[in-house]
Amino acid sequence: MKNTIKDVALEAGVSTATVSRVVNQSGFVSDDIKERVYLAIKKLNYQPNAIARSLKRDKTNTIGIVIPDISNPFYMKISKGIEDIIQQEGYNLIFCSSDENPQKEEKLLQLMYEKRVDAIVLATADGSKEMASRINQAGVPVVLVDRDFDIESQKLDSVTEDNVQSTYELTKYLLDKGHRYIGVVNGLLHVSTGWGRYEGYSKALKKYGMEEDTKYIFNGSFTQDGGIKAVDYFLNFAQKPSAILSFNNIMTFGVLLELTRRGYSVPKDIVVASYGDIEAAQLLKSPGIISIVQKPYEMGQRVGEILLKRLNNERGSFTEIFKPKLVTHEKSSIS
Amino acid sequence: MKNTIKDVALEAGVSTATVSRVVNQSGFVSDDIKERVYLAIKKLNYQPNAIARSLKRDKTNTIGIVIPDISNPFYMKISKGIEDIIQQEGYNLIFCSSDENPQKEEKLLQLMYEKRVDAIVLATADGSKEMASRINQAGVPVVLVDRDFDIESQKLDSVTEDNVQSTYELTKYLLDKGHRYIGVVNGLLHVSTGWGRYEGYSKALKKYGMEEDTKYIFNGSFTQDGGIKAVDYFLNFAQKPSAILSFNNIMTFGVLLELTRRGYSVPKDIVVASYGDIEAAQLLKSPGIISIVQKPYEMGQRVGEILLKRLNNERGSFTEIFKPKLVTHEKSSIS
DNA sequence: TAGTTTGATGTAAACGATTGCTTACTTAGG
């Protein structure tokens, strides 16, 4: 059933080289023979074997993307941004989810490398600093997105956000509004977005001369369930927080879910501030939540552009840091 | 930088055949030599080239999945279900989004075939009945999920839902509750889930001896924007519908978004019934919306099982039809 | 007219692995 270039060559009465030339529109072929080859292709329903082609060309036209959570719309929007850029140049995307599991991440990177993808995009769960730079060194460009490795490690290309500054502003906003008991739903501290956001929060407190109270910090692990548990935890306090500060979109959704379930109204009964916006929050009565609005699609596009540069062998180091904006839904006051 | 099996063979002072045997743990190799080969592999940081391997073995250990909308959580849950099953047998998933575009879908199927995936999972945008069965006939198992082709076409394996029956019940529930003006947000009629759901609705009306009024049917194209537009449309009527019936999760979200924006409260001001549940609806005050609750993860698992059977050359036809349940959030009355 | 360019095709060597076959050495049984 599966016909090869040889079958086509035989059918058309030419050599495989000629068929190849027709298929790839490379070199010279007379119209006469071109016709015969096309006929044979149609007749045999021939589809070139991309595996063999890749082997010969040492190019798969495929870019691998490894993300920690395939069901997080944030990463899907990044992916969409990447795809929209790279497909213009004939590349395709294949992706895998590490499920925030460092071991799995390392396995997946290895797999991508073995499959000889032309480049890799990684939002790391912090499991593969070495593997990533080894692969990069082996000539397969690796671009980090959203999450970076720590400073001292070898610099890979990256598209990230200024997590510290953004969270600083978000926290400052709450403090300015007079909130003194803020329940923090913390993320994974071993990934850059996790510790960056925590640091921004710390800085803001310090600036206001306030002490950090670990009691008001709950580890939500960047999961929806973490957000739910955090609410359960905070609402048990005698001194309940007047605001909840959540460090990613998924946890924020968990927070809102649990608050709603318990009959709390946002922001009337309790204020919610989130790093990362969530579409679902629009179902709350206005003004809803306060959030740092990210631009995943645009980040993805930047990643795509960097990829194309690398794939065209441009040298240098490509780093971009987005500065996401704070959106409060406050009625703008006349100033 | 990229080392091949030859480099390893040279380094270890053996033939490539021996290295291959060590790597794949096939055939006999003395412990002595095994050791030397492992050392060489480590030293050269050798990773087998999966492309070359696939060419030789005629197997990629990869399954392609083509879905209409990569950012719809429903399809992501299906994918997760598939992945969890197939990865046990060493298969990996690569996916692509057709964006509901039939032409793109056909291109993607072709691409997958050229990349010689071992099998394909397809949630069709109705663009590739023939290509799909050609590929299936060429020996690459194709399994349909969620959306089927029409009846008369060659039967491919499939995992779908009883769209007609479920929508019939959903509609019947609204009618039983006394709703006589129901705004329908219709899906894409050229895909099976689209017409199936519409048919279920029609049947219910007929059963109640009611006329279909096309004025109350809005084409939402299975998009969020469609849901928003539908609300704008219906709320212009002098005789506003007392209930809105939406035929998929994404449109339902659009409906809720727009209703909330306009200050309508669900279900107090207007009842919303949805084919497909949406997590975000839990942010509405209880009881929220009425919905047909689907089981995408389980569907994915079934697809995975079918795939494994096919890949082990089991013969026959595998078809499964899920019967999703109606969930009303009604306080159960004493009967 | 001879020499050069250009076009059209074929030949055969890669690409990096796997594997059937061959050869050779051990060991054990009789």
Add this chain to the structure above:
DNA sequence: CCTAAGTAAGCAATCGTTTACATCAAACTA
């Protein structure tokens, strides 16, 4: 001591393409 089985390793063909090189005819060039 001979033979057969079992173990260990290498040779070389093969998978389906691409492509450098060779060939040859026709068309220019001077």
